[in-house]
Amino acid sequence: MVTSFNKYFKVWLRFAINGFQTQLNNRFALTIFLIGKILRFAIFTLFIVILVSKTKALAGYSLDQTIFFFLSFNLIDIISQLLFREVYRFRQAVVLGTFDFYLVKPINSLYRSLMGGPDLIDFITLIPLFGAIVFYMSRLQMISLPSTVLYLGLIGVGFTIALSFHILVLALAVLTTEVDHAIMMYRDIVGMGRFPIDIYREPLRGFLTFIIPVGLMMSFPAKAFLGLLSPALIIYSIVFALFLLFFSLKIWNYSLKQYSSASS
Amino acid sequence: MISKYWAVFKISWEQGLVYRLNFTLWRVRSVLQLLLVYFIWWTVFQSQTQVFGYTQSSILTYIMVAALIRAVILSSRAIDIAGHINEGSVVNFLVKPLGFVRYYFSRDLADKLLNISFVLVEIILLITILKPPIIYQQDPLILLLFVMSASLGLLLYFAIAFIIGMLAFWVESAWGPLFLVTIILEGFGGGLFPIDILPRILTDTLLLTPFPYLIYFPSRIYLGTLPPAEIIKGFIILSFWILVSLLLILKILDAGLKRYTAYGN
Numbered sequence: 001m002v003t004s005f006n007k008y009f010k011v012w013l014r015f016a017i018n019g020f021q022t023q024l025n026n027r028f029a030l031t032i033f034l035i036g037k038i039l040r041f042a043i044f045t046l047f048i049v050i051l052v053s054k055t056k057a058l059a060g061y062s063l064d065q066t067i068f069f070f071l072s073f074n075l076i077d078i079i080s081q082l083l084f085r086e087v088y089r090f091r092q093a094v095v096l097g098t099f100d101f102y103l104v105k106p107i108n109s110l111y112r113s114l115m116g117g118p119d120l121i122d123f124i125t126l127i128p129l130f131g132a133i134v135f136y137m138s139r140l141q142m143i144s145l146p147s148t149v150l151y152l153g154l155i156g157v158g159f160t161i162a163l164s165f166h167i168l169v170l171a172l173a174v175l176t177t178e179v180d181h182a183i184m185m186y187r188d189i190v191g192m193g194r195f196p197i198d199i200y201r202e203p204l205r206g207f208l209t210f211i212i213p214v215g216l217m218m219s220f221p222a223k224a225f226l227g228l229l230s231p232a233l234i235i236y237s238i239v240f241a242l243f244l245l246f247f248s249l250k251i252w253n254y255s256l257k258q259y260s261s262a263s264s
Numbered sequence: 265m266i267s268k269y270w271a272v273f274k275i276s277w278e279q280g281l282v283y284r285l286n287f288t289l290w291r292v293r294s295v296l297q298l299l300l301v302y303f304i305w306w307t308v309f310q311s312q313t314q315v316f317g318y319t320q321s322s323i324l325t326y327i328m329v330a331a332l333i334r335a336v337i338l339s340s341r342a343i344d345i346a347g348h349i350n351e352g353s354v355v356n357f358l359v360k361p362l363g364f365v366r367y368y369f370s371r372d373l374a375d376k377l378l379n380i381s382f383v384l385v386e387i388i389l390l391i392t393i394l395k396p397p398i399i400y401q402q403d404p405l406i407l408l409l410f411v412m413s414a415s416l417g418l419l420l421y422f423a424i425a426f427i428i429g430m431l432a433f434w435v436e437s438a439w440g441p442l443f444l445v446t447i448i449l450e451g452f453g454g455g456l457f458p459i460d461i462l463p464r465i466l467t468d469t470l471l472l473t474p475f476p477y478l479i480y481f482p483s484r485i486y487l488g489t490l491p492p493a494e495i496i497k498g499f500i501i502l503s504f505w506i507l508v509s510l511l512l513i514l515k516i517l518d519a520g521l522k523r524y525t526a527y528g529n
Contacts, residue, residue, distance in 0.1 A: 032440030036447050043451030050461055051308065054315055059307050181289035188296040195300070199307040201394075204299070 011107055016118040019085075023120045034121050041125070044070065044194065059198040065226060068136045069196045072222040074129055076155060077190065080162040082122035084114050087166050091179035099174070100261050110252055113170050114163075140226070147225050154221035154234070160241040161217045162190075167248035171255035193218025213240060268362065269370040276341070276374035291382050295390070298331045301456060302394070316461040321397035322487055326458055328387055328398060329483040333414055334455055335383035337421045337478050338446070341371040345429035346438035355526045365426065365513060372422050399487065406488045409495060413482040416502050421478050423509035430513075433520030454480025471498075474505040 023030050048070060052063040061069065090113055093099040102109040137143045137151075165186050173179040189212055192200075197208055197215030209215035216237045223229040280287055305327060309320035318326070345368060348354040357364050391398060401407055428445060431438045450456050453475040460467050460480075470476050481498050484490045490498075 026436055028435055029437050029440045032444055036440070036444040039444070040447045040451070043447070043456070046462075047451075047457055051304075051315075051457070054461075055308050055312055057311070058304075181293075185289060185293060185296075188293045192296060192300050195304060199303045200299075201303065201306065204303075 008107075008111060011111075012115055012118070015116050019117045020120040020123075030121065034124060037121060037125055041074065048195075059196050061196055061198075064136060064139050065222075066196065068133075068140060068225070069219060069222045070194055071129065071133050071136060072151075072155070073194050073218045075133060076158040076162055076217060076221075078122045078126050078129060079159060080166065082119050082126060084163070084166045085119040085122070086112075086114060086117035087169055087179070088183055089117060090170055090173050091177060094173050094177050097261060099259075103256075109256070110167065110170070110249075114166060137225070142226060147227065150234070151221050151225040154224050154229075154237065157237050157241045158217040158221055160245055161213055164241070164244040164248040165190075167245075167252050171248070171251045174252075174255035174259050190214055190217065196222070213237075213244075216240060269366055272362075272367055272370040273374045276371040277378060280375060280378045287378070287382075291379075291386065294331070294335060294383070295386055298327070298386075298390070301331075302327050302390075302396075306394075306396070316458075318458070318461075321399055322489070323458075324396040325399040326483050326487060328391070328396070329486045330454060330479050332380075332383055332387060333417065333479050333482050335379045336376050336414065337418055338449075339375045339379035340422055340425045341375050342368050342422050342425035343429045343438065343442055344368070344371070345426060346432035346442075349430070349432035349520075349524070350436070352526055354524070358521070364517065368426060369422060376418065401486055401488055403488060406485060410482055410486045413477070413485050413499070413502065416499075416506060417478045417482055420474055420502065420506050420509060423506065423513055424474065427509060427512055427516055430516045430520050433516075433523055449475055449478060452476065453478045454483060458484065460484075472501065474502075474509070477502040477505065 045067065048058075048066050049063065052058050052061075052066050056062075058066050090099075093102065093113070099109075099113070102112045105112070137148070166183075169179060169182045169186060172182050192208060193214040197205060197219040200208055205215070209219075220229055220233070220237050224234060302324065305323045306320075308315055309323070313319065315323070345354070348357075357367065401410070424445060425442065428438050428441045431441055452459060452470050452473070458480060459470050459476050462470070477498065481502065485495060485498075
């Protein structure tokens, strides 16, 4: 188990180094995309600050709390993009037939398809984000060992749901060769979690919490940290994430059985 | 002369209808983006009656009109030129009796018409479901100014996207600059919020750039609350940027084609 973990970690490091070197080859694009991502983050933050400073609260949340929700959303979103960027390129692998090579190598094909191309830009943006989260945790004056453990645990739940969705997108790609819109739809749906899920009106709020679990992924960690989440909902979110992961792996296995290779 | 571009327009329209799933998913994504912005503002007005000088009905109308404008303006095919330059297929235009800019503009218009027809249905559906207190503008002069500003905004975005696409003559990928412009447009062009909620100095500075004239300016005209002096000033700045960008297209295209080398068989 440990040997296997070490092997996969070494492989991931190699993927990361290769990916980063490729990105550094095109410094113009790297710089522009980095500026774009930072600018998008800054514009949303500016909007939240201006809006909530004026209105004093958004759906009952103070300015610091609203920013904390936004930072938590970014944490899950950026980690997912950093690790699963290869999913965005997976269609090419299926269409051109290079996916065949993934299948015959002594590395799990799902692992290769998910984590084969870490993104340097997301890695760069992740570092200041960690700092901002810790800063806002201390500003909210709710920091304690249980609240921090709960927060990190539910970030893990959010990340597990993100992982499951990425696996489902890969499976869809194997079955239909469609990736681009599916992954962008996922991004847009998840993007609805930039703000606390409480801003949405019922039945949309319930839909975004229990059917498409954006609230569960993005809002629950911050809510739990603020002490606003019941134990029942915490357990529900863990069970949901595990079930979704199990379901996505089943679908992935099914898609592999249906795969007939681009050359056949 | 016109019939050539009419044919390009018709082919682009038909192409849009061929890739129906792609197009539908693109529209669904636009609705999702609209819902986020809509509900932020809807929530704000659950506890307030007026924020930044906007009432609930004026801001929700702004959001809906901005969504309509965004669908029209952002549905541009001008950036395709970058792919054509990178692939080398741009060489086809050099040997065919077809105007380079006019070809892309015809494709742009077909795409926009397709998007307009869909976005109107989406907005009618959303208004029926969400029942926001929308302002139905009835002043013919304001409606005329709204259509004029949106049409000029459409031309300006085409020019901006075309210029960015032509960067492919010099750089490997033009997607980065387009990504950047789209983010600036969403944030400082009025897609996410009306820019006059920003500090005055920032709003005044942004109003000197081309971005607010793509979404913010037409949407504000529709609300009917923009003073005549600001409308006139807005049209002058908008016309200035269109002129500048059209001149830039000619200059960059000329320089790009001089630099371009094609090889192969």
